C-alpha cells in the first residue's frame with residue numbers, strides 16, 4: 001500500500017500551533033513535536049463518519065475502542081493488560097501533572113533524567129513538588145546517552161517519591177535496553193518510588209534491531225507501582241485530538257491517580273475515541289510506511305549535519321522519534337534559536353530541556369522531504385554564517 005507523505009494539506013493560515021508561531025515570516029517551523037503529514041486514511045474516514053452522525057455529546061469509550069487499545073499493546077509489544085487498568089486522559093502532560101499530585105506530597109521530590117521534555121520538570125513544580133534532575137551521561141566510546149547510576153543513587157533523599165522515565169527518550173531519541181529498564185525497576189523498588197513511564201514515542205522506533213519494552217512488562221512487583229502513559233497522538237499525528245491514557249495495574253495507585261483528576265481533568269471527546277480506535281485497529285500499514293519515511297528523513301538529517309559547515313554535531317544515533325538533538329555549542333552563539341530563525345528555520349531551545357545553555361537545539365524531521373531539504377539548507381546557511389561571525 002502506498003501513502004502520500006509528500007503533498008500534505010497547507011498548514012499556513014490554519015489553526016496549527018506549529019505554523020502560527022511564524023505566521024507572516026519566512027521561517028520553516030521544525031520545533032514542536034507534531035508532523036506535517038495528514039493522519040492515516042482510516043482515521044480520517046472514521047472521523048468523517050463520526051462527524052456525519054451529528055451528535056457530539058459527552059463521551060464514554062465503547063467496548064471496541066477499549067479493545068483496540070488492549071489488542072494494540074498485545075500485538076505490538078506483547079503486553080497483556082486488563083481494560084480496568086486504563087484511565088483515559090486528554091493528554092500525556094495532564095498525566096504527568098496528575099502523577100505528580102498522586103505520587104508525591106507537597107515539597108516531596110520526583111526524579112528525572114535530563115535533558116528531558118520540559119513538562120517532566122514543570123509538572124512537579126506545578127503541583128508544589130520538587131523536580132530533581134539527574135543528567136544523562138554521554139559515553140563517547142559507545143556514542144550513547146547513559147544513565148549515571150551513581151548520580152541517580154546520590155540524588156535519592158528521604159523525600160523522593162517518584163521517578164519520571166521517558167522511553168523512548170525525548171530529546172536524545174534513545175530506546176532504553178532491557179538491562180537498563182530492569183535496573184531502573186530494581187532502583188524504584190528498593191527506594192519505593194512510583195515509576196511513571198511516558199511511552200508516547202514507543203511506536204516510533206526507527207532502528208529495525210530495537211524493540212520497545214513496556215515498563216509494565218518488567219514483572220508483577222514493579223508493575224504494582226508503575227503508571228504508564230501512552231497515546232496514539234505522536235505516531236498517528238493526532239495530538240490536537242487530545243486523547244491519551246494511563247495504564248495503572250494497582251487498584252490503590254489507580255484510585256489515587258483518578259482522585260487527583262477529579263474536577264480538573266477534562267474528559268476525552270467523541271472524536272478522540274473514534275480516532276484512537278481507527279489508528280490502533282486499521283492504520284498499521286500507514287505506520288509502517290511512516291517509519292520508512294522517517295528513517296529516510298533521519299538519514300538526511302544525519303548526513304546534512306555531518307557533511308555541512310562545522311559547528312553542529314549529532315552525538316548519538318537517533319533510535320526513535322522524529323526529533324534530532326543537535327549540539328551547537330561550538331558555534332558560541334548567544335541565542336541559537338534566534339540565530340537560526342534569522343536564517344529561516346525554527347528549532348526548539350535546548351535550554352528548556354535542561355540542557356547546557358546555548359549548547360543544543362532540537363529539530364523535528366516529521367515533514368515532507370522537500371520541506372526537510374529546504375530546512376537543512378537553511379540550517380547550513382545558519383551554520384556558515386555563525387562560523388564567519390566567530
Ligand SMILES: Cc1ncc(COP(=O)(O)O)c(C=O)c1O
Pocket residue numbers: 033090091092093094117166170198200231233239244
Ligand atoms: C515525551 C512526551 N510526552 C508527552 C508529550 C505531549 O503529550 P500530550 O500532547 O498528550 O500532552 C510529548 C510531546 O511532544 C512528548 O514528547
